[in-house]
Amino acid sequence: MLGIKGKDLTVFLLVAALALLAPFLLNPFPVDSAMAQFNAGYPDLMQRFVIFGIFAIGFNILFGLTGYLSFGHAAFLGVGSYAAIWMMKLLSLNIIPGIVMAIVFAGLFSVVVGYISLRRSGIYFSILTLAFAQMSYALAYSVLTPLTGGETGLQIKQTDTPLLSNIPEGEIGRANLFGLEMSDSSILRFANWEFTMNVGYYVCAAVMIVAFYLAIRIFRSPFGMMLRAVKSNQQRMNYTGLNSRPYTLAAFVISGMYAGLAGGLMVAMDTQVGPERMFWTASGEVVLMTILGGAGTLIGPVLGAGFIKYMENIVSKINSTVLHEWFAFLPDGMEDFMVTIFYPFVGKGWSLTLGLMFMAVVIFLPGGLVEGGQRLKRLFRRKKAEDDQSSAAKTPAE
Amino acid sequence: MxxxxxxxxxxxxxxxxxxxxxxxxxxxxxxxxxxxxxxxxxxxxxxxxxxxxxxxxxxxxxxxxxxxxxxxxxxxxxxISRVFQTPEIFGDLTVMENMMIPLFAKRDGAFRMHAIEAVSSEKGLREEAEKMLDEVNMLDKRNMHSASMSRGDKRRLEMAMCLIQKxxxxxxxxxxxxxxxxxxxxxxxxxxxxxxxxxxxxxxxxxxxxxxxxxxxxxxxxxxxxxxxxxxxxxxxxxxxxxxxxxxxxx
Structure with missing residues (x-):
């Protein structure tokens, strides 16, 4: 089906199903229950899941396949965002031209950055990309203010009248797709459960499914194999008659375009941009996502992106009141003691929890969450095999 | 001459x-x-x-x-093909993939972007690779991870990779x-x-x-x-x- 088969098809269908059913899967708890704060099925967060999923899928094409660790991919995300918002301010509030331009500009910018940075490999390559990203951030923050809005960034304002969109006088334009507004939602209620079906989320989900599909095709193509060859042995590659430079550049540009797409979608969902989107921590985040999920695997980056965004948004919401509620069943002294212990790991301390988990994953599961899944699977298989064996051994004795 | x-x-x-x-x-x-x-x-x-x-x-x-x-x-x-003193192969790839890369290099030149077609659909090249592997007695190892092979096998694989480019x-x-x-x-x-x-x-x-x-x-x-x-x-x-x-x- 669709030119992919076997395990790849299973993974693709799984990701597609997860993306389409996310509003239900992420809201497993009734609204008024104590667990409701673990619900992640609200549009804003779900959009972030898939947008960062796209970002990480693209990053994985570069890092997972060629092994070149870019530390400046947020720059492409930012360039894409600025391109998209200008299209919306000037041309049309329809998100399509914005997203297309986001991909085009991020692609062009990544050709320049890649052409220069790929002259070096290893840590020098990482430093060069980091330097480019920080330069872009600093420029967007200061010198390029007329273009980027400087520190305050860019928003769609009352005074913006895009060429192709008719906005009534005095109204602020809203992003749409042929009239469907991104912020439109319909809420389904079953007993105490509430599920939000948001237009913007489904647009993002559809784009992510397509992006994921393309990534699978790239992984299984001769081009993808060449990229793995780059990672494996560049010397042999050169002595096999292959020029590795254009292969790495192509991978770099493709992943830059994925980043641009993610940036464009961010603007389509929430029509504003600021330079902090290009800050180095944003570049680091996508590296974390990819490694945490499993670099070089298909589904890993998507899992990693979801995992980190969930931690960031859900764990960070747990405050001391919530902790006190959790441990209310304990005697007073114990309650306070437990709260004191757990407090540094939640709320603003969510990054401490994330950091510890990241360390644990890197040390014990170098292949990321995907490797964890595989190990569990093997464990179950072995157990099952042992059970079969032992029952087989027993049978003749009976 | x-x-x-x-x-x-x-x-x-x-x-x-x-x-x-x-x-x-x-x-x-x-x-x-x-x-x-x-x-x-x-x-x-x-x-x-x-x-x-x-x-x-x-x-x-x-x-x-x-x-x-x-x-x-x-x-x-x-x-001109070169075999190295210590075998240089694509260790992260399988034996068959190691053979496919020189075939693509021979057919498509130093760089060509086939990003959407599947490797598995290249039946002709696969057959060619299998024939070459057979010649060096490695056909049974075609799905092996090449880094895990013995040095002698790596050497033979490297030679096969060179020879398949004629x-x-x-x-x-x-x-x-x-x-x-x-x-x-x-x-x-x-x-x-x-x-x-x-x-x-x-x-x-x-x-x-x-x-x-x-x-x-x-x-x-x-x-x-x-x-x-x-x-x-x-x-x-x-x-x-x-x-x-x-x-x-x-x-």
Whole structure:
């Protein structure tokens, strides 16, 4: 089906199903229950899941396949965002031209950055990309203010009248797709459960499914194999008659375009941009996502992106009141003691929890969450095999 | 006819004259061995042939075209393949994938973006790869992770990867270095078989005299960066200059 088969098809269908059913899967708890704060099925967060999923899928094409660790991919995300918002301010509030331009500009910018940075490999390559990203951030923050809005960034304002969109006088334009507004939602209620079906989320989900599909095709193509060859042995590659430079550049540009797409979608969902989107921590985040999920695997980056965004948004919401509620069943002294212990790991301390988990994953599961899944699977298989064996051994004795 | 013509090649590393006025011509469809004691400049010469080093002066012509100033991948596309002293293969890939890469390189050139087609749909190339693997007795290992194979198997895989591109000239850099006698003999047999089946010129750099005398049609002896003699194996065996170069310091 669709030119992919076997395990790849299973993974693709799984990701597609997860993306389409996310509003239900992420809201497993009734609204008024104590667990409701673990619900992640609200549009804003779900959009972030898939947008960062796209970002990480693209990053994985570069890092997972060629092994070149870019530390400046947020720059492409930012360039894409600025391109998209200008299209919306000037041309049309329809998100399509914005997203297309986001991909085009991020692609062009990544050709320049890649052409220069790929002259070096290893840590020098990482430093060069980091330097480019920080330069872009600093420029967007200061010198390029007329273009980027400087520190305050860019928003769609009352005074913006895009060429192709008719906005009534005095109204602020809203992003749409042929009239469907991104912020439109319909809420389904079953007993105490509430599920939000948001237009913007489904647009993002559809784009992510397509992006994921393309990534699978790239992984299984001769081009993808060449990229793995780059990672494996560049010397042999050169002595096999292959020029590795254009292969790495192509991978770099493709992943830059994925980043641009993610940036464009961010603007389509929430029509504003600021330079902090290009800050180095944003570049680091996508590296974390990819490694945490499993670099070089298909589904890993998507899992990693979801995992980190969930931690960031859900764990960070747990405050001391919530902790006190959790441990209310304990005697007073114990309650306070437990709260004191757990407090540094939640709320603003969510990054401490994330950091510890990241360390644990890197040390014990170098292949990321995907490797964890595989190990569990093997464990179950072995157990099952042992059970079969032992029952087989027993049978003749009976 | 000479397929490879090296003329007056000099290469200097600082104060060290690594190659001094090297002249060498390798005849088409022969096995030509280059021998010499340690530090004779064998590897430097080889690196000048494949584009890794550029000689200070002189010329290197392959099949009537100069290779000087060309990148290794361009020289490979011209028809020169190289087998390394320690096998260089794509360790993260399976044996079959290792074979597919040179096939793509041969068919599509140094760079071509086939990003959407599936590797698995290339039936013709797969068959070609399987035929080659069969020739080197590795067909049963085709789905193996190539890094996990023995050194002998890696060496055979590397040769298969080179041969599948149908090079005119195959350069072997000490193909039996560090091998046990039995493995060395297997390699000799494999090379003889390979040579018998196709029109190919083989240039081999080797320490092991046993290998050299069982394979070579012509031998060039290199000492201190210059060729001492070039002759047939029979004549080289008893040559006084060769004895001196090899045993001089020991005798």
């Amino acid at each position: 000479a397929i490879l013509e090296v003329k007056d090649v000099n290469k200097r590393f600082g104060g060290l004259q690594a190659l001094g006025n090297v002249n060498l011509s390798v005849q088409d469809n022969t096995v030509h061995a280059i021998i010499g004691p340690n530090g004779a400049g064998k590897s430097t010469l080889l690196n000048c042939l494949v584009g890794k080093l550029i000689p200070d002066t002189g010329s290197v012509m392959f099949d009537g075209q100069s290779v000087l100033g060309r990148k290794p991948y361009e020289i490979c596309q011209m028809g 090079p005119r000239l195959l350069l072997l850099d000490e193909p039996t270095a560090g091998m046990a006698r039995a493995d060395t003999n297997n390699t000799i047999d494999l090379l003889k078989e390979i040579k018998a089946k196709r029109d190919i010129t083989i240039a081999i750099i080797e320490h092991d005299m046993h290998v050299v005398f069982s394979l070579a049609d012509r031998i060039t002896v290199l000492a201190q960066g210059t060729p001492l003699v070039e002759d047939t194996p029979e004549n080289i065996k008893g040559h006084p200059k060769v004895k001196e170069a090899y045993l001089g310091e020991a005798a």
